[in-house]
Amino acid sequence: xxxxxxxxxRIESVKSTRKITKAMQMVAAAKLRRAQESAEMARPYTExxxxxxxxxxxxxxxxxxxxxxxxxxxxxxxxxLVVMTAERGLCGGFNxxxxxxxxxxxxxxxxAGKTVKVITVGKKGRDAIKRDLxxxxxxxxxxxxxxxxxxxxxxxxxQNLLDRFDAGEFDVAKIFYSKFQNVVxxxxxxxxxxxxxxxxEDGAEDDGAFYDFEPDxxxxxxxxxxxxxxxxxxxxxxxxxxxEQGARMSAMDNATxxxxxxxxxxTIQFNRSxxxxxxxxxxxxxxxxxxx
Amino acid sequence: xxxxxxxxxxxxxxxxxxxxxxxxxxxxxEGDMTAMPDHAPLITTLRPGILKVMSAGGDAEYVxxxxxxxxxxxxISVLAEQAVxxxxxxxxxxxxxIDAATDRLAKTQDAYENEPGPVDEAAKxxxxxxxxxxxxxxxxx
Numbered sequence: 001x002x003x004x005x006x007x008x009x010r011i012e013s014v015k016s017t018r019k020i021t022k023a024m025q026m027v028a029a030a031k032l033r034r035a036q037e038s039a040e041m042a043r044p045y046t047e048x049x050x051x052x053x054x055x056x057x058x059x060x061x062x063x064x065x066x067x068x069x070x071x072x073x074x075x076x077x078x079x080x081l082v083v084m085t086a087e088r089g090l091c092g093g094f095n096x097x098x099x100x101x102x103x104x105x106x107x108x109x110x111x112a113g114k115t116v117k118v119i120t121v122g123k124k125g126r127d128a129i130k131r132d133l134x135x136x137x138x139x140x141x142x143x144x145x146x147x148x149x150x151x152x153x154x155x156x157x158x159q160n161l162l163d164r165f166d167a168g169e170f171d172v173a174k175i176f177y178s179k180f181q182n183v184v185x186x187x188x189x190x191x192x193x194x195x196x197x198x199x200x201e202d203g204a205e206d207d208g209a210f211y212d213f214e215p216d217x218x219x220x221x222x223x224x225x226x227x228x229x230x231x232x233x234x235x236x237x238x239x240x241x242x243x244e245q246g247a248r249m250s251a252m253d254n255a256t257x258x259x260x261x262x263x264x265x266x267t268i269q270f271n272r273s274x275x276x277x278x279x280x281x282x283x284x285x286x287x288x289x290x291x292x
Numbered sequence: 293x294x295x296x297x298x299x300x301x302x303x304x305x306x307x308x309x310x311x312x313x314x315x316x317x318x319x320x321x322e323g324d325m326t327a328m329p330d331h332a333p334l335i336t337t338l339r340p341g342i343l344k345v346m347s348a349g350g351d352a353e354y355v356x357x358x359x360x361x362x363x364x365x366x367x368i369s370v371l372a373e374q375a376v377x378x379x380x381x382x383x384x385x386x387x388x389x390i391d392a393a394t395d396r397l398a399k400t401q402d403a404y405e406n407e408p409g410p411v412d413e414a415a416k417x418x419x420x421x422x423x424x425x426x427x428x429x430x431x432x433x
Contacts, residue, residue, distance in 0.1 A: 041306040048302060048369045052335060052362050151304040151373075211362075214322050214336035220360065223337050227373070234304055 004277065007270040011263060018259035024090065025252035032183070032245035038148075039180060039238040046235045053196065053228060059210075060217050067218070069162075069225035072195035073171045078115045080170035081106060082161065082193075084177045084236055085125030086244040087144050092251030094178060094186065094244055099128035101188040102176045106133055117170060121157060121237075149241055154234030161233075162226055165194055173229075177236035178243035184250050186243035193232045196225055297329045298367040299345055301354060303375045309345065309352065316368050317344040318361050327363050334363040340389070340420040342378065342427060343370060353378035355428065357389055358417070378428060386430040393418040 002010075057070065083102045085095045102125075106116045118133055120126040121141040129137055141157055143149070161173055173194040178186040191197070213220055299313035316327045319341025327334075338361060343354045359372035376385065397414040404410045 038305070042304060044300070044307045045302040045304050045371060048300070048362070048371055052360065052369075052371070055335065055362075154304075210333065212332060212334040214320060214334060220335060220337055224360065231304060 002273075004270065004273055007266060007273065011266045011270060014259050014262050014266065018256055018263065021252045021255040021259060025249055025256060028091075028245045028249040028252060032242065032249055035238070035242040035245050036180070039235075039242045042235055042238050046231055049228065049231050053224060055211055056213075056217060056221055056224065057196075059213075060221060067221050067225055069165070069194060069229070070196050070221060073168075075171045076114070078117065078170040078172070079109050080117045080119065080161070080164070080173040080194075082157075082173060082175040082233075083118060083120045083122075083125045083129055084175060084233075084240050085120070085122035085128075086240070087123045088244075089124055090251065091244050091248035092254075094247035094251075095122075095124040096128065097186075097188045098176050098178055099125055099132075101190060102129065103132055105174070105176075105190060106136065119160070122240075149234075149237045151230070151234050154237055155230045157233050158226065158230035161194065161229060170194075175233060175236050177240045178247075180239050180242035180246060183246040186247055189236075189239075191232060191236065193229050196228050295329060296347070297327070297331075297365075299347070299370075300368070301343070301345075301370045301372065301375055303359075303372050308354065308372075308375050308377075311345065311347045311349065311352075313345045313347040313368070315346040316370075317342075317346075318363075318368075318370070319343060319356065320361070327368055330365050331363050331368075333365070334361075336361055336363075338370070338372065340393075340417065340424050342424060343372075343375075355381050355424065357421070381428065381430070383430055386425055386428075390418070390421055390425070393421045 060070070081102050083098060085098050089095065102118070106118070109116050116133070116136050117138050118129055118136045119139045119141065120129050120137070121143060123142070123144065126137075126140050139160070141160070143153060146153055164170060165173070172192065174190055174192050176188065176190055179189045180186055296312040296314055297316075299309065299311050299316055300307065301309040314328070318325050318327060318336070319339050321337040321339050324341070325336075338356055338359050340357045341355075343356050345352045345354070354372075355376050355378055356370070356372040357374040359370065359375075361368060361370045374389070393414070397411070397418050400410045400414040
């Protein structure tokens with residue numbers, strides 16, 4: 001049975017924990033709004049981009065001369081997994097869900113006899129990956145210093161990927177991130193970025209319009225495809241940002257609630273033991289008085 | 293025939309403009325072009341330059357550094373790599389664009405010593421950038 005003093009300190013400590021989690025929840029809520037806004041603002045670009053890509057892909061078809069970024073290297077041996085997670089923890093299952101999806105994919109690929117390489121973005125993912133796939137880990141991108149994710153951050157990651165692709169380091173690249181659905185649901189997602197995973201769109205929706213291209217399809221594709229990688233990474237990063245804050249918000253909300261429940265429980269225990277002490281003292285006094 | 297077309301200017305970070313325009317001047321990679329309603333479907337890449345939008349609510353000008361445009365009979369979507377309203381561009385912003393282009397030229401020169409193609413492209417990008425600066429009255433240095 002803990003003493004009254006012990007109970008009191010515990011209640012105090014849980015109370016201050018609750019204050020911290022409450023504050024974190026509110027900070028996350030504020031940040032979530034911003035992150036969500038920027039994710040939404042980036043959406044039109046991504047949508048239109050994919051639309052144009054679809055048109056181009058339809059027009060180029062399975063042409064032999066199509067750039068490697070679209071067609072692939074023709075092989076499927078080395079897979080590069082880009083695992084994008086948060087820089088910070090305390091956001092529920094957010095980081096571990098992404099890491100788990102990546103791990104499952106890695107295991108599947110390894111079982112199929114493929115070679116797997118991993119690049120991580122975000123400290124938490126690196127920690128998780130280093131534990132399980134240490135020998136597959138090749139690079140890490142640090143975004144700790146970045147406060148607001150900008151397109152240039154995505155571009156530099158994309159450039160890193162493209163350089164490796166040009167050097168023939170891998171055949172297929174996939175990115176892992178968490179898609180933001182709402183505050184309580186974030187879906188860990190895998191997306192293939194190299195070779196570009198475009199759905200060829202036929203022109204039906206635009207009255208079968210055929211596009212002219214200036215300069216020509218190949219030149220446009222050469223410009224577009226690297227940009228497509230950056231765009232996919234950028235939207236992944238933004239979704240991740242919103243998901244992280246959402247996950248943190250609900251995790252901290254839970255923590256705050258748990259702390260509240262614990263305080264209630266401890267307070268009851270505290271009151272009971274105080275009452276027990278008082279009763280004990282009374283009994284002593286009364287029995288002392290009776291003995292006289 | 294409709295006398296306006298839906299014009300959207302988007303950069304990766306946000307939607308900059310979405311208006312009903314009567315006429316849009318686009319700095320295409322192979323030359324400037326003006327798109328009016330009922331234009332033939334076209335996809336073109338952009339060079340650094342100035343994008344002009346004429347609409348009933350007045351004209352607007354944007355500085356774009358590249359990207360591409362999709363033109364349809366009734367709509368134009370410009371997907372710019374970087375786009376800034378012309379009034380908001382400052383000497384510092386312009387300088388950083390120039391620096392990025394200069395950097396890129398230096399890097400491609402290193403990377404493709406014996407291939408003129410990519411080097412020429414990077415040099416053209418820088419030259420376009422400087423020309424654009426002249427047009428809006430900002431110096432490249």
